[in-house]
Amino acid sequence: MAQVLATRMAFGQELLEIARENQNFVVCNADTKTCGLEKFGKEFPEREFSFGIAEQNLVAGAAGLAACGNKVFLATFAVFASMRACEQVRTFVCYPRLNVTIIGTHAGLQVGGDGATHAAIEDIAIMRSFPNMTVVQPADAVAARALAHAAVDFNGPLYIRLHRNPVADLYSPPNYRFEWGKARMVVDNGADLTMIVSGILLKKAVDAADALEKEGIHARVLDMATIKPLDEEAVIRSARETGAIITIEDHTILGGLGSAVAETVAEHCPVPVRRIGIRDRFGESGDPELLYRAHGMDTASITAAARELAARKNSYR
Incomplete structure (x- = not known):
C-alpha cells in the first residue's frame, strides 16, 4: 500500500x-x-x-x-x-x-x-x-x-x-500530467452546478458531489490547480453550461480563488456564485477538521451549500 x-x-x-x-x-x-x-x-x-x-x-x-x-x-x-x-x-x-x-x-x-x-x-x-x-x-x-x-x-x-498534513491521493501517477493554467474536470455528473476547487479540499468536494448525485443534484467538480493565470475559459464554460458555481478553498474568500472566479464570472457570464472559505476572520488554533467544520468547509457543509445554490439557481428561471 x-x-x-x-x-x-x-x-x-x-x-x-x-x-x-x-x-x-x-x-x-x-x-x-x-x-x-x-x-x-x-x-x-x-x-x-x-x-x-x-x-x-x-x-x-x-x-x-x-x-x-x-x-x-x-x-x-x-x-x-x-x-x-x-x-x-x-x-x-x-x-x-x-x-x-x-x-x-x-x-x-x-x-x-x-x-x-x-x-x-x-x-x-x-x-x-x-x-x-x-x-x-x-x-x-x-x-x-x-x-x-x-x-x-x-x-x-x-x-x-503546499499543505502540512497527509492527504489521500485522488490521482494516479500513470494518468496525471500537470498542465500550467488548465483546470481539470474531476467529476462530471451533469449540469446543475459546478464546484471549482484548489488544493486539499478537492476530496471533500468530490465526496459532496457524490452525496448530491444521490439526491438528484448533478454537479461537476473542477480542480483549479493554477490560480494565476486562471483558466478563464473553463470558468466561463462552467457558468454557461451549469448556471451556478461554488468555489472551495482553504483560504480567505477575499482575494483568493473565489475572488478570481467571481471576477471572471461577473465580467463574462454572470451567474449565481457561492464562495466557500474563511470569511473575513483570522486563522485559529485547533484540530484542522474541526476548524473546517466551523468554517463551513467540511463535506456536509459543502453539500448543503450546493443544495441551496441549486435551489437559488432554479428560482431565477
Missing part, C-alpha cells in the same frame, strides 16, 4: 530525486522544517544556501542568485513567504521577473496545531496581486510530484502553495 503523504513532502522528495539528475538549480532554506529540502545541503552542499530564520534575507539572497543566472527554489512557511518577506517578493523577485520559485508550506487551517498566527490564509491573495507571479496549488501527492518536474523547467516568479 502506497504511503500517504502531505503535498509538501511529496514535492520536496521529488525535487531531491530530480536534483540527482538535474544540476541546473539551487535551493535556499530558512531554519525551518518545511518540505524535506532542509536535507538538500547534505547531499548537494554547493547547491544549498541557508539563511536561518530571516525570511527577508532568504528572498533577497534567492533573488541575487537568480540575477546571476541561477534557477532558484526557496522554501519556508507560507505565512512568512507571503507576509514577512512581502516587499522582497514584490520588488526583488516579481519586478525584475527573476527565476525564483517560492515554496510556501503549511498553508491554510491545517496548521491549527501550530497556532493561529501561523495560519497562512491570505497568501494567495497577496501573491496573485503581484504582476509576473504565477500561483499554483496541487491537490494531492501525485499532483505535487508532477508539479516538481514542471517547476524545474518553469521560467519566472512562481509561488507553490
Whole structure:
C-alpha cells in the first residue's frame, strides 16, 4: 500500500530525486522544517544556501542568485513567504521577473496545531496581486510530484502553495500530467452546478458531489490547480453550461480563488456564485477538521451549500 503523504513532502522528495539528475538549480532554506529540502545541503552542499530564520534575507539572497543566472527554489512557511518577506517578493523577485520559485508550506487551517498566527490564509491573495507571479496549488501527492518536474523547467516568479498534513491521493501517477493554467474536470455528473476547487479540499468536494448525485443534484467538480493565470475559459464554460458555481478553498474568500472566479464570472457570464472559505476572520488554533467544520468547509457543509445554490439557481428561471 502506497504511503500517504502531505503535498509538501511529496514535492520536496521529488525535487531531491530530480536534483540527482538535474544540476541546473539551487535551493535556499530558512531554519525551518518545511518540505524535506532542509536535507538538500547534505547531499548537494554547493547547491544549498541557508539563511536561518530571516525570511527577508532568504528572498533577497534567492533573488541575487537568480540575477546571476541561477534557477532558484526557496522554501519556508507560507505565512512568512507571503507576509514577512512581502516587499522582497514584490520588488526583488516579481519586478525584475527573476527565476525564483517560492515554496510556501503549511498553508491554510491545517496548521491549527501550530497556532493561529501561523495560519497562512491570505497568501494567495497577496501573491496573485503581484504582476509576473504565477500561483499554483496541487491537490494531492501525485499532483505535487508532477508539479516538481514542471517547476524545474518553469521560467519566472512562481509561488507553490503546499499543505502540512497527509492527504489521500485522488490521482494516479500513470494518468496525471500537470498542465500550467488548465483546470481539470474531476467529476462530471451533469449540469446543475459546478464546484471549482484548489488544493486539499478537492476530496471533500468530490465526496459532496457524490452525496448530491444521490439526491438528484448533478454537479461537476473542477480542480483549479493554477490560480494565476486562471483558466478563464473553463470558468466561463462552467457558468454557461451549469448556471451556478461554488468555489472551495482553504483560504480567505477575499482575494483568493473565489475572488478570481467571481471576477471572471461577473465580467463574462454572470451567474449565481457561492464562495466557500474563511470569511473575513483570522486563522485559529485547533484540530484542522474541526476548524473546517466551523468554517463551513467540511463535506456536509459543502453539500448543503450546493443544495441551496441549486435551489437559488432554479428560482431565477
